[in-house]
Amino acid sequence: MTVIKVKNLKKSFGNLEVLKDINADIQEKEVVCVIGPSGSGKSTFLRCLNRLEAITGGSVTINGHDITDPKVDINKVRQNVGMVFQQFNLFPHKTVVENITLGPIKALSMNKEEAIKKAHELLAKVGLQEKAGSYPGELSGGQKQRVAIARALAMNPKIMLFDEPTSALDPEMVGDVLEVMKQLAKEGMTMVVVTHEMGFAREVGDRVIFMDGGYIVEENKPAELFGNPQHERTKAFLSKVL
Amino acid sequence: MDTIVNALPYLLKGLQVTLYIFIIAIILGFILGLIMALMRLAPLKILNWIAKIFIDAIRGTPFLVQLFFIYFGVNSLSWISFNSTTAGIITVAINAGAYFAEIIRAGIQSIDKGQAEAARSVGLTNVQTMRYIILPQAFRRMLPTITNQSIISLKDTSLLSIIGIADLTQQGEIQASATFEAFKIWLTVGIIYFIIIYLLSLLASFLERRFELR
Numbered sequence: 001m002t003v004i005k006v007k008n009l010k011k012s013f014g015n016l017e018v019l020k021d022i023n024a025d026i027q028e029k030e031v032v033c034v035i036g037p038s039g040s041g042k043s044t045f046l047r048c049l050n051r052l053e054a055i056t057g058g059s060v061t062i063n064g065h066d067i068t069d070p071k072v073d074i075n076k077v078r079q080n081v082g083m084v085f086q087q088f089n090l091f092p093h094k095t096v097v098e099n100i101t102l103g104p105i106k107a108l109s110m111n112k113e114e115a116i117k118k119a120h121e122l123l124a125k126v127g128l129q130e131k132a133g134s135y136p137g138e139l140s141g142g143q144k145q146r147v148a149i150a151r152a153l154a155m156n157p158k159i160m161l162f163d164e165p166t167s168a169l170d171p172e173m174v175g176d177v178l179e180v181m182k183q184l185a186k187e188g189m190t191m192v193v194v195t196h197e198m199g200f201a202r203e204v205g206d207r208v209i210f211m212d213g214g215y216i217v218e219e220n221k222p223a224e225l226f227g228n229p230q231h232e233r234t235k236a237f238l239s240k241v242l
Numbered sequence: 243m244d245t246i247v248n249a250l251p252y253l254l255k256g257l258q259v260t261l262y263i264f265i266i267a268i269i270l271g272f273i274l275g276l277i278m279a280l281m282r283l284a285p286l287k288i289l290n291w292i293a294k295i296f297i298d299a300i301r302g303t304p305f306l307v308q309l310f311f312i313y314f315g316v317n318s319l320s321w322i323s324f325n326s327t328t329a330g331i332i333t334v335a336i337n338a339g340a341y342f343a344e345i346i347r348a349g350i351q352s353i354d355k356g357q358a359e360a361a362r363s364v365g366l367t368n369v370q371t372m373r374y375i376i377l378p379q380a381f382r383r384m385l386p387t388i389t390n391q392s393i394i395s396l397k398d399t400s401l402l403s404i405i406g407i408a409d410l411t412q413q414g415e416i417q418a419s420a421t422f423e424a425f426k427i428w429l430t431v432g433i434i435y436f437i438i439i440y441l442l443s444l445l446a447s448f449l450e451r452r453f454e455l456r
């Protein structure tokens with residue numbers, strides 16, 4: 001089943017056309033890794049998938065809802081699409097548990113006890129039970145990012161978007177976060193992951209999309225794309241990062 | 243010393259009036275400032291303009307002129323009438339409101355936009371995002387500037403004596419001319435203002451330290 005359908009997606013910031021014509025179908029339970037040089041539009045593409053950026057042209061359909069349709073309740077759509085940011089974006093004035101329960105309580109009207117119980121389960125899942133009462137300022141980068149993942153999961157999303165989730169981390173923290181993501185993938189979460197972790201893309205990805213200059217230049221199974229890239233630009237990029 | 247002891251009850255009665263006006267005006271001013279700041283940042287152009295004109299008009303004119311405009315000007319309209327205390331409260335509230343509006347606007351804009359994005363991405367509405375994520379963080383950051391403006395507003399209330407409000411300054415004037423001890427009386431009045439402002443800044447730094455722990 002196609003859960004994300006992107007057709008002729010265009011996105012401009014003023015005169016700068018960042019996404020030129022993006023087409024992609026993402027299936028349920030698929031893990032798609034997006035790679036490409038800095039500034040190629042990877043983040044913008046991801047952010048268009050939950051309308052953190054307004055789309056300039058084309059369409060994005062999530063679970064059958066065209067999210068550009070003004071009649072669609074975008075808050076409802078976003079509840080089904082979890083997002084994890086490079087800079088974590090935890091709420092610094094709220095404890096770890098409050099970070100996780102805010103969405104379920106305010107957006108899903110879940111009762112508080114239930115939300116807290118769920119938060120503790122999710123913290124156990126990402127290995128941070130003992131940090132429930134801490135503030136984000138007291139956590140390391142890797143711990144923050146795992147809390148951010150738990151926060152997104154608390155909404156029971158059908159899809160998870162990751163924008164370079166390990167790029168802001170010290171190298172020794174990267175493994176813990178990737179481990180949590182691998183586990184999610186194993187459980188069948190549909191994931192779109194912008195990443196520089198080629199090892200992760202190769203191991204966990206079902207498909208790798210290479211973006212450059214606002215286009216999808218090439219996409220394929222990881223083994224194919226890494227082993228036998230078809231386009232010059234893909235080859236040039238891979239030769240720099242592998 | 244006798245002069246001061248005899249004058250003190252009157253001065254403290256004046257202080258009561260000063261604090262009464264200050265507290266009501268600062269609360270109203272804060273609410274007004276918050277509304278104006280949100281209007282200033284609203285997507286609707288007309289709201290931006292109304293807020294901007296209000297803020298610029300107040301910040302671009304002297305406090306005394308505002309006071310006279312409200313007490314003598316607005317009050318002279320046939321369909322409206324209020325006493326000097328009300329005029330005083332309105333003026334201090336409007337004046338503080340304009341400055342608060344700019345402080346709050348700057349505070350809101352100083353919060354990283356990733357915060358709003360994270361809140362929206364867990365399904366919060368714009369209003370919920372403002373209420374639970376942006377404003378609480380912005381207020382913590384704004385506390386020192388808000389304290390400053392509140393202290394300025396407290397000092398501004400002394401100008402209200404000009405329209406006959408029996409505040410601390412007015413009582414000082416009465417006592418000074420009744421006792422012919424201007425030096426002692428005005429020194430006492432100054433010390434009373436100083437103590438109140440000192441307590442206000444103590445309260446503010448207590449609040450700041452409380453929030454900083456997070």
Ligand SMILES: Nc1ncnc2c1ncn2[C@@H]1O[C@H](COP(=O)(O)OP(=O)(O)O)[C@@H](O)[C@H]1O
Binds near residue numbers: 018038039044045
């Ligand atoms: N909000 C914005 N306003 C203007 N330009 C932007 C904005 N966001 C991104 N861009 C520009 O769009 C291009 C692609 O950015 P981005 O999607 O972040 O690339 P990537 O994630 O692949 O590094 C860059 O040139 C960037 O400067």
Ligand SMILES: [Mg+2]
Binds near residue numbers: 042164
């Ligand atoms: Mg990026």
